[in-house]
Amino acid sequence: MRTDAQPRVAAGPDGRPPFAETAYGRRKLRQESAARAVFLAMTLLMVAPLVAIVAHLVVEAWPALSLEFLLDVPRNRMTEGGIWSALVGTIYLVAISLAVAAPIGVLAAVYLNEYAKDTWFNRIINLAVINLAGVPSIVHALFGLGAFVYAARFGFSVMAASLTLAIMTLPVIIASTREALAAVPTAFREACWNVGASRWQTIRGVVLPNSISGILTGIILQVSRAAGETAPVMFTGAVLYKAVERGSLFPYYLDDQCMALSMHLYVLTTQVPNVAHAIPYATAVVLLGSVLLVNAAAIGLRVWLRNRKRW
Amino acid sequence: MIREPITAPGPGRRHRRSFWSLLGEQAVEAAIRLSGISAIVFVLAIFFFIFREAAPVLFSEQFDPIEFLFSVQWYPTSAVDVRYGTLALTAGTAGVTLLAMALAVPFGLGAAIFVSEFCGPRVKETLKVVIELLAAIPSVVWGFVALTVLSRLMVEYTSAPVGVNMLNGGIILALMSVPIIVSIGEDALRAVPDSYREAAVAMGATRWQLVFRVLLPAARHGLLAAVLLGVGRAVGETMAVLMATGHAVHVPHGILDSVRTLTANIAAELGEAPAGSEHYRILFLTGIQLFAITFAVNLAADLVVRGTRRR
Numbered sequence: 001m002r003t004d005a006q007p008r009v010a011a012g013p014d015g016r017p018p019f020a021e022t023a024y025g026r027r028k029l030r031q032e033s034a035a036r037a038v039f040l041a042m043t044l045l046m047v048a049p050l051v052a053i054v055a056h057l058v059v060e061a062w063p064a065l066s067l068e069f070l071l072d073v074p075r076n077r078m079t080e081g082g083i084w085s086a087l088v089g090t091i092y093l094v095a096i097s098l099a100v101a102a103p104i105g106v107l108a109a110v111y112l113n114e115y116a117k118d119t120w121f122n123r124i125i126n127l128a129v130i131n132l133a134g135v136p137s138i139v140h141a142l143f144g145l146g147a148f149v150y151a152a153r154f155g156f157s158v159m160a161a162s163l164t165l166a167i168m169t170l171p172v173i174i175a176s177t178r179e180a181l182a183a184v185p186t187a188f189r190e191a192c193w194n195v196g197a198s199r200w201q202t203i204r205g206v207v208l209p210n211s212i213s214g215i216l217t218g219i220i221l222q223v224s225r226a227a228g229e230t231a232p233v234m235f236t237g238a239v240l241y242k243a244v245e246r247g248s249l250f251p252y253y254l255d256d257q258c259m260a261l262s263m264h265l266y267v268l269t270t271q272v273p274n275v276a277h278a279i280p281y282a283t284a285v286v287l288l289g290s291v292l293l294v295n296a297a298a299i300g301l302r303v304w305l306r307n308r309k310r311w
Numbered sequence: 312m313i314r315e316p317i318t319a320p321g322p323g324r325r326h327r328r329s330f331w332s333l334l335g336e337q338a339v340e341a342a343i344r345l346s347g348i349s350a351i352v353f354v355l356a357i358f359f360f361i362f363r364e365a366a367p368v369l370f371s372e373q374f375d376p377i378e379f380l381f382s383v384q385w386y387p388t389s390a391v392d393v394r395y396g397t398l399a400l401t402a403g404t405a406g407v408t409l410l411a412m413a414l415a416v417p418f419g420l421g422a423a424i425f426v427s428e429f430c431g432p433r434v435k436e437t438l439k440v441v442i443e444l445l446a447a448i449p450s451v452v453w454g455f456v457a458l459t460v461l462s463r464l465m466v467e468y469t470s471a472p473v474g475v476n477m478l479n480g481g482i483i484l485a486l487m488s489v490p491i492i493v494s495i496g497e498d499a500l501r502a503v504p505d506s507y508r509e510a511a512v513a514m515g516a517t518r519w520q521l522v523f524r525v526l527l528p529a530a531r532h533g534l535l536a537a538v539l540l541g542v543g544r545a546v547g548e549t550m551a552v553l554m555a556t557g558h559a560v561h562v563p564h565g566i567l568d569s570v571r572t573l574t575a576n577i578a579a580e581l582g583e584a585p586a587g588s589e590h591y592r593i594l595f596l597t598g599i600q601l602f603a604i605t606f607a608v609n610l611a612a613d614l615v616v617r618g619t620r621r622r
Binding site for chain 2: 028031032034035036038039040042043045046047049050053056057103104105107108110111112115116124125127128129130131132133134135136137138139140141142143145146147150151167170171174198199200201221224225227228229230231234235262263265266269270280281284287288291292295296299
């Protein structure tokens with residue numbers, strides 16, 4: 001024990017008040033604010049790009065942005081006009097892929113969280129989920145091409161592209177649903193079992209109603225992820241251009257090829273010469289804007305439901 | 312076997328659930344179990360279908376695995392001398408990933424420390440939302456930004472002859488993998504017990520010392536997992552690197568060289584390779600290569616995380 005540190009705290013014989021600043025204390029404070037500043041700068045450097053990118057894109061896109069841009073189809077070899085055909089194609093792909101992935105993902109999460117015991121088999125399932133989440137999107141594209149387009153004979157179609165997207169979003173839906181299910185206290189389940197309910201009755205009556213908000217948030221977040229993916233749809237069903245009527249709501253069949261917003265942006269930037277300057281920017285803004293809106297909505301929903309939670 | 316849960320055991324009167332209700336429950340539970348194993352089925356299916364497309368060339372006589380892995384000559388469409396050596400592509404992937412991590416790891420961990428240790432709850436919530444939004448930006452939008460904005464800045468401020476190069480791709484990939492590093496890193500820091508912090512502060516440590524002497528060592532496994540997941544994301548990213556890194560297939564000599572990565576190579580050439588041709592099958596083989604790399608990285612991350620949990 002060091003005893004010579006004591007005079008620093010008590011009033012010293014030199015008449016300095018107790019708890020006065022010492023050189024050591026000042027150095028500590030300086031060090032602390034320096035640390036704070038460094039980490040703050042690092043954080044800001046990470047946040048700044050988001051703001052800068054969105055601002056720049058919106059400024060460049062401004063001349064082209066209008067309701068007409070959304071509703072019109074690409075014209076004059078895609079150098080003018082709007083993005084309706086791509087927009088509606090993306091909506092199709094996302095809706096079908098989630099209609100497939102959401103039920104399977106939720107049920108799989110229910111199995112993993114409510115039924116599975118800690119056996120080697122279930123550990124392998126966990127490992128599979130983690131690895132499925134890490135598979136690169138271009139590998140999903142190869143899989144979709146080999147499995148759905150050729151082996152299952154769907155051809156290049158909305159169906160093949162949606163199923164490829166579905167398998168890509170599945171592991172994330174499983175993970176987020178599991179988290180939501182795990183947040184329901186075990187005591188709720190035990191209370192339900194104790195009045196004689198079976199396992200499934202407990203899940204339907206207690207677990208799912210109490211976790212539905214978290215499950216929905218996870219699924220909504222996948223809407224934006226599926227909408228933004230390019231590589232998996234590029235080789236399984238999305239095409240450069242497809243003639244569609246302006247504002248038509250049902251332009252594609254399941255075995256048709258379709259346009260997709262993300263791929264449209266890629267094509268406009270890299271493969272179409274002489275596009276009006278603002279059009280690729282406007283396409284990027286629509287894609288980015290809808291993705292960020294969907295995400296903001298999911299985050300808002302999560303906050304709102306968290307505040308309403310009774311436990 | 313159909314179990315009969317005892318419900319409402321009144322004197323002399325036992326309520327029985329109807330046959331259909333019990334059958335329905337069995338059906339639902341079967342569906343849940345089936346979905347539960349879906350993840351394994353899909354991982355195996357991905358491997359099977361990609362392998363099936365690649366197998367004919369893999370087992371053909373003129374295929375040389377040494378040349379495939381370690382030759383830098385990639386001339387898939389040459390009329391006289393077709394060569395499939397992927398070393399230049401692997402080097403491209405490694406180079407871009409290393410560059411991205413050199414930028415993303417310090418900033419990502421710095422931001423994770425700031426979010427976890429240096430700011431109040433309100434700022435923390437805001438920053439987490441911003442990070443989530445940053446993670447949601449589609450890769451094709453990042454690619455668009457790389458191609459339009461960043462490449463212009465490259466030509467203006469560096470001596471690079473073309474704006475699309477390794478540095479451009481590295482910066483974009485860094486921005487894309489930072490959110491993952493921040494959110495997983497923040498989880499890891501939050502998992503350090505508060506008693507560690509209290510002990511350090513009680514000993515008179517500054518926040519700087521607290522971070523470097525206590526938190527970083529205590530959370531090192533979780534932080535390593537965060538970095539590994541960032542690497543996994545960077546290796547697997549396709550569209551952004553396709554648009555940002557240029558298209559030169561060669562081993563890079565400096566950070567301003569154009570390169571091509573494994574992922575971008577598949578995306579660039581799959582559309583032109585006729586189905587069933589040797590080139591097409593070789594591209595599937597590079598898909599397996601990529602699958603193996605990301606599998607190893609994700610498995611490592613999972614093992615690291617599991618190691619911390621068991622301690």
